Amino acid sequence: MSKQMSHLDDIPSTPGKFKMEKSPFVHNRLRWHSSLAKLTFWSFIFLGLILIFFFRSPSSNPLPQDPSRRSLRTYNWGGPAWEKRVRSSARVRSHNGISVLVTGAAGFVGTHVSAALKRRGDGVLGLDNFNDYYDPSLKRARQALLERSGVFIVEGDINDSALLRKLFEVVAFTHVMHLAAQAGVRYAMENPGSYVHSNIAGLVSLLEVCKSANPQPAIVWASSSSVYGLNTKVPFSEKDRTDQPASLYAATKKAGEEIAHTYNHIYGLSLTGLRFFTVYGPWGRPDMAYFFFTRDILKGKSIPIFEAANHGTVARDFTYIDDIVKGCLAALDTTEKSTGSGGKKKGPAQLRVYNLGNTSPVPVSDLVSILERLLKVNAKRDIMKLPRNGDVQFTHANISLAQRELGYKPSTDLQTGLKKFVRWYLSYYNGGKKAAG
Numbered sequence: 001m002s003k004q005m006s007h008l009d010d011i012p013s014t015p016g017k018f019k020m021e022k023s024p025f026v027h028n029r030l031r032w033h034s035s036l037a038k039l040t041f042w043s044f045i046f047l048g049l050i051l052i053f054f055f056r057s058p059s060s061n062p063l064p065q066d067p068s069r070r071s072l073r074t075y076n077w078g079g080p081a082w083e084k085r086v087r088s089s090a091r092v093r094s095h096n097g098i099s100v101l102v103t104g105a106a107g108f109v110g111t112h113v114s115a116a117l118k119r120r121g122d123g124v125l126g127l128d129n130f131n132d133y134y135d136p137s138l139k140r141a142r143q144a145l146l147e148r149s150g151v152f153i154v155e156g157d158i159n160d161s162a163l164l165r166k167l168f169e170v171v172a173f174t175h176v177m178h179l180a181a182q183a184g185v186r187y188a189m190e191n192p193g194s195y196v197h198s199n200i201a202g203l204v205s206l207l208e209v210c211k212s213a214n215p216q217p218a219i220v221w222a223s224s225s226s227v228y229g230l231n232t233k234v235p236f237s238e239k240d241r242t243d244q245p246a247s248l249y250a251a252t253k254k255a256g257e258e259i260a261h262t263y264n265h266i267y268g269l270s271l272t273g274l275r276f277f278t279v280y281g282p283w284g285r286p287d288m289a290y291f292f293f294t295r296d297i298l299k300g301k302s303i304p305i306f307e308a309a310n311h312g313t314v315a316r317d318f319t320y321i322d323d324i325v326k327g328c329l330a331a332l333d334t335t336e337k338s339t340g341s342g343g344k345k346k347g348p349a350q351l352r353v354y355n356l357g358n359t360s361p362v363p364v365s366d367l368v369s370i371l372e373r374l375l376k377v378n379a380k381r382d383i384m385k386l387p388r389n390g391d392v393q394f395t396h397a398n399i400s401l402a403q404r405e406l407g408y409k410p411s412t413d414l415q416t417g418l419k420k421f422v423r424w425y426l427s428y429y430n431g432g433k434k435a436a437g
């Protein structure tokens with residue numbers, strides 16, 4: 001052993017150099033050895049301290065706001081008490097009910113869909129990674145709301161295949177409502193990686209587990225109106241081209257539609273994509289214009305209102321959350337079963353895509369006028385050129401396919417929907433004396 005040690009000690013770090021110093025400088029060499037040992041010792045201590053710092057104190061993470069680090073977060077899950085909560089939340093309580101895994105359940109659409117499913121007696125289990133793309137306390141408040149109606153949200157990431165497999169082991173979900181995603185059109189230029197992480201890698205991770213589950217669930221998931229990109233044919237129909245995305249966000253949603261095709265084709269998964277058109281309403285997303293316009297109008301801050309070239313109008317087919325929820329439930333209720341089992345396809349399976357919009361685009365400047373009336377405050381309008389960061393000039397949904405096949409019929413105009421949003425906003429932020437971040 002000692003022989004071996006001395007042999008190892010003799011190996012020069014830079015072959016050739018060491019040999020030259022060998023015989024004439026024995027003393028030097030001994031001194032060199034002891035300082036090398038000291039150096040190694042202190043390096044280990046230093047390395048150890050760094051490791052302790054990283055693993056023990058996530059709050060002192062040097063980049064807490066960088067969502068590309070989200071995948072490094074660890075979540076606690078598992079154990080008999082946890083499994084019991086999972087089972088109880090997913091238990092179907094009505095005749096002919098379905099059991100649904102809702103990803104992104106602490107999100108805007110996820111919360112509303114989960115609550116609606118639970119209300120009619122379906123089994124619902126939520127999954128959410130509670131990331132900090134926008135104020136996580138709003139997500140926690142939505143979680144508390146769902147908790148009160150008996151929906152448990154598991155904390156975890158859709159990229160965690162072991163967690164997903166565990167969930168399917170504990171519950172034989174008949175359906176997955178996949179709403180977890182990195183949303184927002186403009187943020188894709190700041191953090192492209194988070195779009196790939198959630199909307200592509202996360203989707204594949206989920207579909208991998210679904211295709212191997214036995215029985216395979218039917219999946220309904222959130223695509224986006226943004227897939228129409230630079231398409232100029234209005235209103236946008238599902239038959240129109242979607243190969244000119246204007247943002248990376250749109251490109252990842254379009255990629256999702258292609259990935260859905262692949263898993264349907266190879267594994268017989270039943271897949272339905274819903275192209276949502278600018279969804280708004282109570283408990284909405286603070287990164288969306290109607291939400292932060294409201295906050296900034298109340299604060300007396302100026303709001304940037306985009307216009308296209310030559311004072312061209314920028315407009316959106318704003319769609320109220322309750323209409324979207326009805327569309328989601330109708331999509332779940334009309335799914336056919338997946339046809340595969342054990343990762344093998346047995347026959348062709350259902351593959352669908354629907355527009356869920358309002359069919360009545362409203363210029364952004366009109367949205368601001370409605371908010372001014374509801375808030376009784378004049379906005380400080382800062383008209384600026386539509387930046388080249390992913391926004392398109394207008395969206396307009398043709399919903400005849402969803403109408404025909406899902407019975408989808410939106411019934412809330414922007415004025416009515418914003419009135420409900422403003423009422424919620426004032427009671428959430430002022431009633432609770434919270435400040436909108």
Ligand SMILES: O=C(O)[C@H]1O[C@H](OP(=O)(O)OP(=O)(O)OC[C@H]2O[C@@H](n3ccc(=O)[nH]c3=O)[C@H](O)[C@@H]2O)[C@H](O)[C@@H](O)[C@@H]1O
Nearest residue numbers: 183184185224225226276277278288289304305306364391
């Ligand atoms: O329909 C969709 O698929 C997409 O709808 C929204 O995207 P967007 O329509 O851009 O919604 P907002 O960011 O709320 O913008 C609404 C309108 O306000 C305009 N806007 C936005 C921000 C701003 O500072 N000023 C401004 O005039 C935008 O150009 C747009 O016309 C969501 O943010 C996306 O996640 C979703 O996928």
